[in-house]
Amino acid sequence: MKYLFGPVNSRRLGLSQGIDVLPAKICNFNCIYCEVGATTRHTCDRQEYSPTKEILDEIDTLLAGEHPPIDVFTITASGEPTLHSGLGSIINHIKHTTNKPVVILTNGSLLHIAEIRSELMAADIVIPSLDSAREESFRKINRPAKCVQLADIISGLCSFSREFPGKIWLEILLVKGINDSDADIAALVETTRKIRPDRIQLNTVVRPPLESYAAPMTEHELKKIARQFAGQIEIIADFAKRKRHHLRSAAEPEILDMLKRRPCTAPDICEALNLDLDQVEILLNKLLRNTTLTSITHAGKIYYQTHSENTVT
Ligand code: SF4
Numbered sequence: 501m502k503y504l505f506g507p508v509n510s511r512r513l514g515l516s517q518g519i520d521v522l523p524a525k526i527c528n529f530n531c532i533y534c535e536v537g538a539t540t541r542h543t544c545d546r547q548e549y550s551p552t553k554e555i556l557d558e559i560d561t562l563l564a565g566e567h568p569p570i571d572v573f574t575i576t577a578s579g580e581p582t583l584h585s586g587l588g589s590i591i592n593h594i595k596h597t598t599n600k601p602v603v604i605l606t607n608g609s610l611l612h613i614a615e616i617r618s619e620l621m622a623a624d625i626v627i628p629s630l631d632s633a634r635e636e637s638f639r640k641i642n643r644p645a646k647c648v649q650l651a652d653i654i655s656g657l658c659s660f661s662r663e664f665p666g667k668i669w670l671e672i673l674l675v676k677g678i679n680d681s682d683a684d685i686a687a688l689v690e691t692t693r694k695i696r697p698d699r700i701q702l703n704t705v706v707r708p709p710l711e712s713y714a715a716p717m718t719e720h721e722l723k724k725i726a727r728q729f730a731g732q733i734e735i736i737a738d739f740a741k742r743k744r745h746h747l748r749s750a751a752e753p754e755i756l757d758m759l760k761r762r763p764c765t766a767p768d769i770c771e772a773l774n775l776d777l778d779q780v781e782i783l784l785n786k787l788l789r790n791t792t793l794t795s796i797t798h799a800g801k802i803y804y805q806t807h808s809e810n811t812v813t
Pocket of ligand 1: 534
């Protein structure tokens with residue numbers, strides 16, 4: 501499969517069947533914490549970057565064959581998925597052919613466009629990001645293309661929240677010294693009151709970032725900040741690994757497919773694919789030895805990656 505990946509175990513969503521709708525790192529942001537790599541096409545142009553028909557065919561092939569009991573379809577991208585003009589068709593196709601919820605991960609920057617809001621209406625959960633409500637830190641952390649305006653993003657999120665019948669889980673990723681000042685947090689608290697998402701999810705840099713200066717917050721700092729927000733708020737940065745049960749044996753193609761999309765630690769792989777850690781480590785060492793994989797160290801953890809640049813948002 502070229503566009504479908506996983507399914508992976510997601511703490512937030514259950515067993516999630518991923519769909520990557522872009523062929524490369526096409527985004528209107530170039531976030532300092534991005535785990536995909538540098539944006540190669542910094543644009544707000546909406547186009548059919550991948551053949552929508554091929555994506556729909558892959559979904560049909562998956563559904564026609566034997567597949568694990570998927571909880572949700574999650575549409576994401578090696579960049580920003582709402583830039584793909586076939587997004588609405590993909591959502592509608594899944595809703596017409598399955599009874600599974602559809603989740604969209606987006607940087608939220610194009611929600612001021614009525615056509616895009618309308619396409620997303622058929623989804624069940626939309627997880628947009630808003631890392632800053634102040635111009636200076638917004639530009640520092642997200643490094644948007646010239647076509648992106650912070651005021652449009654905030655008004656788009658407010659409009660979408662009023663119109664969308666499903667759930668909105670707003671993700672805020674904090675980077676130490678970049679968007680965590682008292683003024684930044686106060687602006688986010690005020691803006692999220694206007695947006696009124698169903699949940700706010702606080703995150704920080706947990707995987708190797710694009711820029712080495714993008715430093716993580718501590719769990720203590722995130723907890724302190726979380727107390728300032730109204731409504732339902734949770735910290736989604738994975739500071740402690742959950743216990744896993746019913747482990748399966750490591751499967752090389754699944755692991756390589758996952759690492760093609762983003763660098764992961766051995767425990768990340770075990771968590772996402774429900775695999776046994778000892779076996780995963782043996783397999784990773786073999787793949788390092790035969791140079792299929794490389795490893796890098798970030799924040800004291802070893803991350804494995806393929807030589808491919810193709811990763812997800
Ligand atoms: S984190 Fe998401 S929005 Fe930011 S540059 Fe990467 S793909 Fe784009």
